[in-house]
Amino acid sequence: MDTPIDCAALADLALRFSIRSWAAWAPGLAADTPAVEFLAGTLPDDDGSLPDVDFLPAMLRRRLGRTARMALHVAHLAAPEPGSLPNVFASRHGELRRTTDLLQGLARGELPSPASFSLSVHNASAGIHAIARNDPAPSSAIAAGDESLLWALLDARQRIEQGTTDAVLVVHSDDAIPSQYLPFAPVCNRPFALAIVVEAGDDIALEWRANGGDRVSPASLPISLAGLCAGANRLEWHGERLSITGLRGA
Amino acid sequence: MHALEAAIKELIVDALQLEDVRPEDIETNEPLFGDGLGLDSIDALELGVALKKQFGLTLATNDPAIKDHFRSVGTLARLIASQQDAKVCQ
Numbered sequence: 001m002d003t004p005i006d007c008a009a010l011a012d013l014a015l016r017f018s019i020r021s022w023a024a025w026a027p028g029l030a031a032d033t034p035a036v037e038f039l040a041g042t043l044p045d046d047d048g049s050l051p052d053v054d055f056l057p058a059m060l061r062r063r064l065g066r067t068a069r070m071a072l073h074v075a076h077l078a079a080p081e082p083g084s085l086p087n088v089f090a091s092r093h094g095e096l097r098r099t100t101d102l103l104q105g106l107a108r109g110e111l112p113s114p115a116s117f118s119l120s121v122h123n124a125s126a127g128i129h130a131i132a133r134n135d136p137a138p139s140s141a142i143a144a145g146d147e148s149l150l151w152a153l154l155d156a157r158q159r160i161e162q163g164t165t166d167a168v169l170v171v172h173s174d175d176a177i178p179s180q181y182l183p184f185a186p187v188c189n190r191p192f193a194l195a196i197v198v199e200a201g202d203d204i205a206l207e208w209r210a211n212g213g214d215r216v217s218p219a220s221l222p223i224s225l226a227g228l229c230a231g232a233n234r235l236e237w238h239g240e241r242l243s244i245t246g247l248r249g250a
Numbered sequence: 251m252h253a254l255e256a257a258i259k260e261l262i263v264d265a266l267q268l269e270d271v272r273p274e275d276i277e278t279n280e281p282l283f284g285d286g287l288g289l290d291s292i293d294a295l296e297l298g299v300a301l302k303k304q305f306g307l308t309l310a311t312n313d314p315a316i317k318d319h320f321r322s323v324g325t326l327a328r329l330i331a332s333q334q335d336a337k338v339c340q
Contacts, residue, residue, distance in 0.1 A: 058269050058270050061269075112299075113296060
């Protein structure tokens with residue numbers, strides 16, 4: 001399923017941006033969680049709680065699953081004001097729990113739920129976000145393995161460079177994957193959502209290269225990057241294919 | 251017919267996960283879509299599947315009268331009752 005990335009071709013790429021605002025959500029996460037805890041991935045255990053999405057009309061929020069609730073919650077915290085804001089919604093696994101339920105129903109010979117199917121697609125959160133805000137701004141939905149957030153940020157930065165917008169809302173949300181997929185679980189398999197309103201600037205610099213060693217970081221890229229958002233000066237993240245260095249104020 | 255209408259109202263609240271609506275809040279003859287209860291096109295599909303599961307309702311998607319059948323709880327109850335009567339006759 002995973003197509004190998006030509007890391008050599010990407011080796012010289014770096015990404016610079018500034019953070020206009022940001023927000024993170026995880027079960028039990030304190031608002032003043034220090035940067036080191038994000039970098040180490042030592043967040044509270046999953047208590048099954050759901051983030052608040054009461055800002056959405058009841059008819060829009062009624063069927064949302066946890067991944068979408070998390071995405072829309074942090075998107076609203078980072079960009080609460082109405083108005084048009086181009087956005088990128090990223091997720092490694094998307095609505096995997098919902099898709100798994102649909103597949104299990106099909107295997108039992110049941111008719112799939114049309115409503116559940118409509119919310120299982122990868123841009124479902126982006127769609128609900130656009131409807132709720134009445135915002136026709138351009139929107140993408142990205143899934144790119146454990147680097148999904150990196151490519152979402154690159155997408156955002158490219159759009160700013162093209163001059164069509166001065167800011168882009170980047171949202172990444174993943175729930176823990178369902179038990180059926182545990183043999184394929186990533187090192188960091190915990191619910192976490194991060195939203196960043198990205199603008200032009202040099203606050204943050206990310207550089208990446210092929211992960212030459214077999215070292216994989218305990219925290220996912222979104223959790224690690226939240227550490228940079230929370231004030232850490234430096235981030236070293238090792239994923240399944242890439243290693244990323246992040247610097248603040250470089 | 252009243253019991254059937256009540257069962258349909260309960261099904262609508264359950265299947266469509268209406269948070270702020272109780273079955274008894276739904277008027278038998280109020281429109282389900284648009285201005286009435288405010289359901290959308292995905293709800294129409296979801297409701298069709300739920301009615302099929304619970305009442306064995308069969309729907310032909312090319313039936314021009316389908317919009318009229320889905321207008322309200324009352325019209326749905328009459329459709330289900332007529333199909334059940336037809337099955338008894340067979």
